[in-house]
């Protein structure tokens with residue numbers, strides 16, 4: 531396991547559409563381990579592969595932020611259902627010091643491959659956990675929190 535450097539804005543990889551993971555190889559397992567360790571070390575609650583410089587559809591998250599308490603790892607995650615709307619403050623490990631109020635679905639359903647179980651899983655999430663999933667999946671689509679704001683607010687944060 532290793533702690534990896536976290537990519538910060540304005541690195542181009544954060545704006546790219548990440549590629550699907552075709553096969554769960556040893557490299558993917560190692561990457562998941564390193565990403566989890568990096569996330570806990572940074573005291574984050576989620577991390578997407580582009581944030582450590584790999585443009586792959588792979589996320590780790592833990593709403594407790596405490597080492598391996600409630601670690602979730604998903605490969606090729608996809609939101610299949612969303613309802614309700616909640617606006618709340620969000621930060622991002624790739625945007626140090628930036629906090630934005632972002633609107634998200636209150637409740638979602640996500641499917642993806644759990645590499646530990648080696649099979650497809652479907653997860654229902656609400657509130658904070660749903661927010662983390664949506665934030666991390668945004669990273670796979672090249673979106674940062676301020677891309678969810680109106681243009682004026684976005685310019686304000688970028689300067």
Ligand code: ZN
Nearest residue numbers: 621622623624
């Ligand atoms: Zn982020």
